[in-house]
């Protein structure tokens with residue numbers, strides 16, 4: 001064991017993740033001290049309600065409600081922010097950095113909206129801001145992007161980075177459940193929040209993609225740059241039809257760089273069954289990164305939970321402690337975002353994107369309807385790859401058409417859909433899902 005002074009840790013939050021961090025710090029102090037170069041002493045934790053019953057059985061540290069006791073206390077070297085949400089978390093991180101504290105955060109929203117500014121602030125104050133836990137829970141992906149993959153020009157990221165939606169989609173695919181039923185079950189089992197908006201609308205995945213793309217492409221991508229579409233329109237029958245066509249349906253976060261253009265987006269996709277990402281089921285996450293040198297590397301594991309997330313946080317804490325013990329004058333801020341930005345990279349809009357599409361329509365069941373739809377698509381430069389007629393309903397006089405297209409521009413497809421939607425032979429445009437090529 002080192003004889004150096006203990007490194008003081010202050011926790012902001014003692015919920016799911018905070019408790020996981022505290023438990024890990026308390027359960028293996030010697031091993032962590034050996035790796036860090038000094039004992040790691042948990043000084044105190046900021047909470048909203050100190051009287052609340054908590055999972056943590058032993059708690060040899062005080063709970064406080066005054067943030068200054070963590071952010072500005074002289075016995076705290078590293079502040080671990082696990083409050084969640086934009087504010088007051090972002091303001092607290094700023095205060096800690098200004099007070100000369102190193103900060104470790106699990107907060108994707110703050111990093112997606114304010115990351116580059118906070119990293120610059122950390123640099124200014126000669127301290128580190130680390131955020132491995134903000135994307136992919138226990139999966140190490142920030143570190144590899146900041147370090148090990150720097151020799152590459154990253155070509156693309158394709159990621160399943162929201163465990164809640166992946167759990168729901170897996171249940172829909174495997175058990176034929178509709179969205180609302182699968183969501184209810186996920187909420188009962190604690191996989192989904194009582195208010196699931198951020199997850200099911202793709203907002204959480206968009207935050208995480210902004211963080212990853214900023215690092216991977218050496219440019220600033222903020223949360224508002226990422227168009228996102230959720231999973232609420234998906235129905236059990238979409239999974240059935242997709243399977244018949246050889247596809248799984250996943251919510252993907254995608255960033256691609258092509259000839260100086262960067263496209264970022266989050267939406268459901270049809271993914272060929274044989275691909276690795278199509279096989280990532282349940283609450284698991286997977287992040288596939290393609291570099292010009294390395295080719296495709298895939299990181300797979302648990303993207304949430306107290307212990308996996310504590311793993312990422314403790315990795316950051318130990319690394320900072322090592323830097324403190326090693327007496328580094330100016331510890332590396334570990335950011336690509338505050339380094340020189342890549343010049344001339346243009347953020348391309350979704351409208352310019354070209355992909356294949358899956359289209360499900362409820363139409364009047366009579367001859368000539370398909371020809372009419374094919375004509376509208378053709379007039380917009382979209383050619384049909386396959387058509388299947390499904391589930392005719394003689395009583396209602398309607399039928400369901402599933403159409404897949406060859407690659408077509410998003411803007412053209414949206415215009416064609418508007419025309420198709422107004423047609424008297426189309427009862428409803430049920431779904432439009434993009435097909436992700438291998």
Ligand SMILES: NC(=O)c1ccc[n+]([C@@H]2O[C@H](COP(=O)([O-])OP(=O)(O)OC[C@H]3O[C@@H](n4cnc5c(N)ncnc54)[C@H](OP(=O)(O)O)[C@@H]3O)[C@@H](O)[C@H]2O)c1
Nearest residue numbers: 013014015016017047048049082083084106107304305309
């Ligand atoms: N849960 C996961 O598996 C997971 C995985 C990866 C990343 N993350 C990220 O980790 C962070 C924390 O998530 P979590 O699941 O641990 O959240 P949580 O269970 O809701 O815990 C939040 C904690 O912060 C405290 N808190 C919240 N607002 C506060 C305020 N204004 N002042 C003082 N204390 C406040 C709460 O105090 P009380 O206990 O008194 O209510 C609670 O202890 C989030 O950024 C989340 O996105 C979570």
